[in-house]
Amino acid sequence: MVPPISSTVQDITAGQKIGATHSEWTDPQTNGGDIDGLKCILTPSHQFARYAHVSIIQNDEALALPGNIGASPQGNTHCFYELHTHNQSGKVHVTPDPVDGTFTLGQFFKVWNQPLTETNVAGISGLPVKIFITDGTTTTEVAAADWSNIELKDHREITISLGTEVTAIPNFTWTGND
Numbered sequence: 001m002v003p004p005i006s007s008t009v010q011d012i013t014a015g016q017k018i019g020a021t022h023s024e025w026t027d028p029q030t031n032g033g034d035i036d037g038l039k040c041i042l043t044p045s046h047q048f049a050r051y052a053h054v055s056i057i058q059n060d061e062a063l064a065l066p067g068n069i070g071a072s073p074q075g076n077t078h079c080f081y082e083l084h085t086h087n088q089s090g091k092v093h094v095t096p097d098p099v100d101g102t103f104t105l106g107q108f109f110k111v112w113n114q115p116l117t118e119t120n121v122a123g124i125s126g127l128p129v130k131i132f133i134t135d136g137t138t139t140t141e142v143a144a145a146d147w148s149n150i151e152l153k154d155h156r157e158i159t160i161s162l163g164t165e166v167t168a169i170p171n172f173t174w175t176g177n178d
Contacts, residue, residue, distance in 0.1 A: 004168055004169060005139055040079035045098065051154060051155065
């Protein structure tokens, strides 16, 4: 059964932290090398930019995704992979450059250097896992075989439930590009 969408809408435009810090998720920055065919780009054009949201909820408690997933220090700045975060809001920036394409949750986890399997999600293992996608007002559960292929579409909410199943699907909104 698919849990209902929360009636509380959280605006994450300001990029505030959503959830508790998970001590096992340390600095996710990379060395800037190619990852799964994705390149680290110093100044992405944002021509095809879109933003999805990923929630990881363990035993009905939200965990904060790290900021700087998909970032790599480059001198006084950072390059960014086409899939990255800037803060701990859970908003995933999809910034294809120079051409648009399809980008997936599996690719995001590869950039983050974390597993996405039925037995291990981002280093958390031994708990039942369910993944739900919300597009607008419609939420569906995704079969485990398809998790890596979940497309990171604009304003899509991906909820990963670990352990005790979520009682309500989080409901987020945002404006702007951060």
